[in-house]
Amino acid sequence: MDSVRKTYQEKVKPTPAQERQLEAVLWRCRTLYNTALEQRITLWKQRGVSITRYQQEAELKELRAEMPEYASIHSHVLQDVLARLEKTYQAFFRRMANGEKPGFPRFQGATRYHSFTYKEYGNGARLDNGCLVLSKIGRVAVRWSRPIEGTPKTVTISKEADGWYVSFSCADVPTEPLPETGHETGIDVGVKVFLITAEGKLVENPRHYRKAERELKKAQKRVSRRKKGSKRRKKAAELLAKKHQHVRRQRTDFHQKTALMLVRQYDTIYHEAIQPANLSRRPAPKPDGNGGYLPNGAARKAGLNTSIQDAGWGHFLSILACKAVCAGKRVEAVNPAYTTQDCSSVLADGTICGERIYKTLSVRTHVCPHCGYLADRDENAARNIQWRGQRLRGVPALARVMNREPVVRRRVMPLENDSQLPWQASGFAGRQTTTVWCDMV
Ligand SMILES: [Zn+2]
Numbered sequence: 313m314d315s316v317r318k319t320y321q322e323k324v325k326p327t328p329a330q331e332r333q334l335e336a337v338l339w340r341c342r343t344l345y346n347t348a349l350e351q352r353i354t355l356w357k358q359r360g361v362s363i364t365r366y367q368q369e370a371e372l373k374e375l376r377a378e379m380p381e382y383a384s385i386h387s388h389v390l391q392d393v394l395a396r397l398e399k400t401y402q403a404f405f406r407r408m409a410n411g412e413k414p415g416f417p418r419f420q421g422a423t424r425y426h427s428f429t430y431k432e433y434g435n436g437a438r439l440d441n442g443c444l445v446l447s448k449i450g451r452v453a454v455r456w457s458r459p460i461e462g463t464p465k466t467v468t469i470s471k472e473a474d475g476w477y478v479s480f481s482c483a484d485v486p487t488e489p490l491p492e493t494g495h496e497t498g499i500d501v502g503v504k505v506f507l508i509t510a511e512g513k514l515v516e517n518p519r520h521y522r523k524a525e526r527e528l529k530k531a532q533k534r535v536s537r538r539k540k541g542s543k544r545r546k547k548a549a550e551l552l553a554k555k556h557q558h559v560r561r562q563r564t565d566f567h568q569k570t571a572l573m574l575v576r577q578y579d580t581i582y583h584e585a586i587q588p589a590n591l592s593r594r595p596a597p598k599p600d601g602n603g604g605y606l607p608n609g610a611a612r613k614a615g616l617n618t619s620i621q622d623a624g625w626g627h628f629l630s631i632l633a634c635k636a637v638c639a640g641k642r643v644e645a646v647n648p649a650y651t652t653q654d655c656s657s658v659l660a661d662g663t664i665c666g667e668r669i670y671k672t673l674s675v676r677t678h679v680c681p682h683c684g685y686l687a688d689r690d691e692n693a694a695r696n697i698q699w700r701g702q703r704l705r706g707v708p709a710l711a712r713v714m715n716r717e718p719v720v721r722r723r724v725m726p727l728e729n730d731s732q733l734p735w736q737a738s739g740f741a742g743r744q745t746t747t748v749w750c751d752m753v
Pocket residue numbers: 655656657665666667680681682683684685
């Protein structure tokens with residue numbers, strides 16, 4: 313039987329004394345993180361030397377001998393702090409190498425450091441009769457919501473807006489395959505809807521964030537109005553954190569339900585390999601030659617960005633991938649180039665039309681002058697994503713695996729904003745290669 317790695321998170325109920333101890337560990341871990349970061353920076357600046365995680369780890373022994381407060385923390389927890397710093401550095405250099413503009417690893421303030429990890433279950437942290445036993449802290453009560461499966465590997469204690477949590481990362485968790493349905497589909501992120509499938513099925517966007525946005529703004533304002541360092545400000549900040557947590561949870565819930573619905577219905581789901589970070593980048597300013605700037609679509613793109621971030625597409629895709637693995641289904645990413653522009657219609661001979669049709673963001677409908685196919689812009693994209701994924705996987709006859717009848721040729725309907733379609737302007741007749749246009753959605 314196949315198995316996966318899974319993380320189980322449960323709420324813990326420490327006593328007030330234990331809570332103080334947990335806070336102290338968190339505080340010291342954060343201090344260690346910042347000190348280790350400073351050491352790296354100083355050594356590099358003064359001597360041009362880069363120090364590795366293992367060199368820093370070797371110094372832990374000395375630290376523990378000199379500072380008794382660190383001797384009271386399990387050595388694995390401290391090692392994990394240094395491992396996190398190393399990971400941050402590696403991510404920084406990887407993104408540098410990719411030509412991105414990453415921020416340098418930063419010092420962590422009290423509100424930015426939330427957790428510490430025992431890297432080996434049974435060594436410093438273990439379960440005993442439903443209780444979590446932490447070295448030097450003692451038995452902590454756990455509020456179980458479900459039994460954990462597989463073999464626990466690591467234990468992480470984290471502090472969230474509404475209290476403390478424990479996460480067990482478990483290996484060898486058996487999968488629960490869902491029955492095969494014989495259906496495949498492509499999905500595309502919509503601007504007005506959350507996603508659209510190749511059959512034109514829509515999943516509406518609940519827009520939790522928009523609804524909660526006003527409340528969040530209000531809570532945020534309350535925080536900034538209050539005096540820095542005051543008790544009242546701290547209280548307001550806690551309330552704000554709780555509101556953020558609520559929004560996050562609503563969104564995760566929606567994503568999980570949607571992903572489950574998809575893996576129940578389809579054996580393979582194709583999606584675009586998109587990088588939300590790239591989509592969120594601001595369009596370059598367009599100078600008009602007189603010292604001013606021409607419209608560059610930044611405002612429109614900002615609106616688009618909000619809906620992308622709102623939808624949390626990347627978050628959803630990672631949840632979908634997890635759900636698929638657990639259910640014994642497949643999720644595949646395909647190259648997103650021209651999925652919106654190309655015609656996805658299946659012709660009578662079983663081939664794909666593939667006519668490339670220029671569309672700006674405001675054109676919501678795909679109309680093919682070559683084959684007459686008419687579809688929603690995003691549905692057309694979702695179909696292209698499916699065809700592309702199936703071609704990559706070597707599924708031979710596209711028409712045969714289609715989930716619905718091949719498209720009947722439809723009459724080209726006039727569109728509201730059809731002046732933007734190039735063949736209208738150029739007196740289009742017959743097949744031609746139209747303008748190359750970069751995909752934005
Ligand atoms: Zn076509």
